[in-house]
Amino acid sequence: MDEDAADPNDTETIQWRRDASTSRTVRLLWSLGVGTFFAAITIIVFWRLYDFAAQVGAGTIIIAMFAAIIVTILAFAVTSNTERRLEALASRLPITTPSGPALERAMDAALGTIAMMAVMGSLMAVGRYVSQRELLEVGAGPFTGMAALLLPLALVALVLASFLRSIGTLDREKRTIYLYDPDQAIDLEVIQGVSTRRLGDATILKLEYAEPDGQYVAGPRRIVVPPEVATELQGLVDGRTT
Structure with a gap:
């Protein structure tokens, strides 16, 4: 069974690691x-x-x-x-x-x-x-x-x-996803919708970005995360948009 390294002791952040050493x-x-x-x-x-x-x-x-x-x-x-x-x-x-x-x-x-x-x-x-x-x-x-x-x-x-392959941190307090290698930060405030698709022990997230004044917002459109991270992220986005 695949494993995703995480830090369950930090209540404000969820860290995960999916690479050849853990998956x-x-x-x-x-x-x-x-x-x-x-x-x-x-x-x-x-x-x-x-x-x-x-x-x-x-x-x-x-x-x-x-x-x-x-x-x-x-x-x-x-x-x-x-x-x-x-x-x-x-x-x-x-x-x-x-x-x-x-x-x-x-x-x-x-x-x-x-x-x-x-x-x-x-x-x-x-x-x-x-x-x-x-x-x-x-x-x-x-x-x-x-x-x-x-x-x-x-x-x-x-x-x-x-x-x-995916390494990152979901910061609940700052409402931001931090991806590493390469380093990227995704502000959840610019995410207006999230759709998920389960693939084995991983979840593929499709992110829908808001386009204020028709302006394109740069950022990854799809990321792969553990299921628990996907559930938490979708809850944060849905809780803000409802």
Whole structure:
């Protein structure tokens, strides 16, 4: 279940945080989106290296090297103290290892890459098998097309992850929404209507701005917040407009 970090002890403000560290939906979309692009690059690099090495009889070395990298990543992912083990490994090398949220995102990207490599590799392998056996008149085309289709779908996943990401504070006393990264402040006095749409554990708010003297008011028209924040915000707006 997704979680939204909040501060329940402050009666005047409601704080929330929806990002890859608190929302499994955002984390999964980001991981698979980034992983798809990395997977495509990795498959191309692997195939080029394997093709070159196979010409000199060293193809199995490339396979073993990539398999070892994948096993190592999976081993780090399942361990409970990934950061400590990575630091121990990197202490022998002249590199700086990521830590905290940066390490979590790196592991998410690595696992997403492995998952999408398995999907894309399976599609390509099935397509090759079908083509060699002449099981379909169109050959490997459908399977290659499905593998290629994963790239625009990955872009959609990244856009959704960005849209569903939200960090902010609702200040009841000042009747203002403060959004962070990027920083924005929305004065509820210029909001004349709010419509909501539930999406899993999140709520998409569509904000209708007043236009005094026909003047356009800048600000986000849609934001994603936890359901309790949406209920509170809608109550503040409806209470003022009724």
